[in-house]
Amino acid sequence: MCMAKSIQKELNRENLLNQGVALFIEQGYHGTGLQEILDAVSVPKGSFYNYFGSKEDFGAEVIQHYIDPFIVRLSTHLSKADTDALNAIRRYFDELIVELENNQFKGGCLLGNLMGEIGSTNDVCQQSLQSAIRRYRDLLQSGLAKAQQQGTVRSDKSSEAMADLLINAWQGALLRMQIEKSSAPVKQCCQDLLEDYFKA
Amino acid sequence: MCMAKSIQKELNRENLLNQGVALFIEQGYHGTGLQEILDAVSVPKGSFYNYFGSKEDFGAEVIQHYIDPFIVRLSTHLSKADTDALNAIRRYFDELIVELENNQFKGGCLLGNLMGEIGSTNDVCQQSLQSAIRRYRDLLQSGLAKAQQQGTVRSDKSSEAMADLLINAWQGALLRMQIEKSSAPVKQCCQDLLEDYFKA
DNA sequence: ATTAATAATATGACCGGTCGTTTATTTATT
DNA sequence: AATAAATAAACGACCGGTCATATTATTAAT
Numbered sequence: 376m377c378m379a380k381s382i383q384k385e386l387n388r389e390n391l392l393n394q395g396v397a398l399f400i401e402q403g404y405h406g407t408g409l410q411e412i413l414d415a416v417s418v419p420k421g422s423f424y425n426y427f428g429s430k431e432d433f434g435a436e437v438i439q440h441y442i443d444p445f446i447v448r449l450s451t452h453l454s455k456a457d458t459d460a461l462n463a464i465r466r467y468f469d470e471l472i473v474e475l476e477n478n479q480f481k482g483g484c485l486l487g488n489l490m491g492e493i494g495s496t497n498d499v500c501q502q503s504l505q506s507a508i509r510r511y512r513d514l515l516q517s518g519l520a521k522a523q524q525q526g527t528v529r530s531d532k533s534s535e536a537m538a539d540l541l542i543n544a545w546q547g548a549l550l551r552m553q554i555e556k557s558s559a560p561v562k563q564c565c566q567d568l569l570e571d572y573f574k575a
Numbered sequence: 576m577c578m579a580k581s582i583q584k585e586l587n588r589e590n591l592l593n594q595g596v597a598l599f600i601e602q603g604y605h606g607t608g609l610q611e612i613l614d615a616v617s618v619p620k621g622s623f624y625n626y627f628g629s630k631e632d633f634g635a636e637v638i639q640h641y642i643d644p645f646i647v648r649l650s651t652h653l654s655k656a657d658t659d660a661l662n663a664i665r666r667y668f669d670e671l672i673v674e675l676e677n678n679q680f681k682g683g684c685l686l687g688n689l690m691g692e693i694g695s696t697n698d699v700c701q702q703s704l705q706s707a708i709r710r711y712r713d714l715l716q717s718g719l720a721k722a723q724q725q726g727t728v729r730s731d732k733s734s735e736a737m738a739d740l741l742i743n744a745w746q747g748a749l750l751r752m753q754i755e756k757s758s759a760p761v762k763q764c765c766q767d768l769l770e771d772y773f774k775a
Numbered sequence: 776a777t778t779a780a781t782a783a784t785a786t787g788a789c790c791g792g793t794c795g796t797t798t799a800t801t802t803a804t805t
Numbered sequence: 806a807a808t809a810a811a812t813a814a815a816c817g818a819c820c821g822g823t824c825a826t827a828t829t830a831t832t833a834a835t
Binding site: 401402403404405406480481482483487488489490491492493494495496501504505508532536539540542543544545546547548550551553554555560563564567568571572 | 601602603604605606680681682683687688689690691692693694695696701704705708732736739740742743744745746747748750751753754755760763764767768771772
């Protein structure tokens with residue numbers, strides 16, 4: 376039984392994190408109660424603290440759990456041999472836009488939403504947000520640097536500055552998308568930067 | 576006495592809105608209780624609903640109350656006769672950056688924070704955010720159009736698209752500012768767009 | 776001008792519900 | 806039998822919102 380139990384425990388943890396991602400994105404950190412998360416994955420309330428130290432700690436883990444797949448996906452696109460780096464970045468964002476449309480523009484990006492809601496007040500989550508953003512930004516920057524070497528992206532601007540601008544404009548566009556219930560802002564964002572400003 | 580009373584009432588309303596702006600910026604919508612706002616301006620709990628229909632309605636008014644001064648300020652800069660429109664926009668954002676630094680990067684922009692937190696879930700506030708953003712965007716767009724006529728900003732891109740990009744990148748940079756506790760992101764944002772991408 | 780009756784407003788106590796967290800007890804493992 | 810893990814119940818605090826009462830303003834009658 377001990378084997379099956381510890382597998383179940385890991386499964387519960389994973390379910391809690393997944394549900395935390397989904398609910399925090401749509402309803403925010405303070406707008407989502409632990410009860411709601413626990414109910415959704417059928418874990419008793421008293422058990423929560425067997426998995427996580429506090430809601431704060433849980434939030435910090437949810438943030439990392441959220442960004443991981445994005446890093447994997449962008450990384451995968453960049454390491455594909457059949458296209459250049461700029462095209463990989465283009466395709467990555469195009470994929471995201473399709474998913475946002477399928478989601479009917481609800482929620483946007485967990486990092487952006489939480490940076491605004493608790494970025495200034497919750498130290499634990501702030502640290503987690505900082506590291507998540509940095510990991511993501513560094514990867515995007517390396518992709519842009521590769522594109523510079525390939526000659527598809529201008530080289531008179533640093534890849535760091537362009538990565539930051541792309542991330543920031545993308546985040547802002549996601550916010551606009553939520554209140555305008557349209558993918559126009561995110562599409563325009565990619566168009567302006569990837570098809571014009573960054574072009575060599 | 577009737578005169579003094581109604582003046583006091585307007586004053587209370589104004590104080591509540593001001594305090595709402597301050598607390599919603601720093602702690603978010605769900606992170607701020609009505610009690611906290613009421614205590615700060617010494618208005619009894621029961622009186623809140625003499626001023627506003629609900630927390631939702633209050634939030635929607637806070638949003639408009641927040642953006643108004645920004646519109647006035649940008650408008651003032653743009654109508655100054657001593658400089659061109661691009662310079663007016665530059666100076667406007669430079670002023671904002673100074674204030675953000677004085678605030679030690681806490682809070683950022685109420686519109687950005689609330690779009691992420693409740694933009695998808697609270698219809699009343701979503702409407703208010705939509706109109707606030709539009710008012711602000713239209714003004715910025717008219718400023719950029721003026722700069723195009725003056726020949727300081729490129730004309731092969733529409734002023735609408737540039738206004739959106741500037742607002743979105745600025746919002747994203749404000750989010751980054753909050754977690755990195757630095758004005759570097761917002762400075763870089765203005766530098767990249769106003770001093771390079773938008774240049775004629 | 777003063778008073779009495781009426782309407783409007785202001786407010787503190789309180790509502791049911793939910794928050795994140797703790798703890799005493801039960802259940803399972805060694 | 807001893808130890809560890811899981812959990813239901815309960816904790817105090819706070820949430821947004823309501824309501825009976827108290828206070829104040831307005832009107833009408835004297």
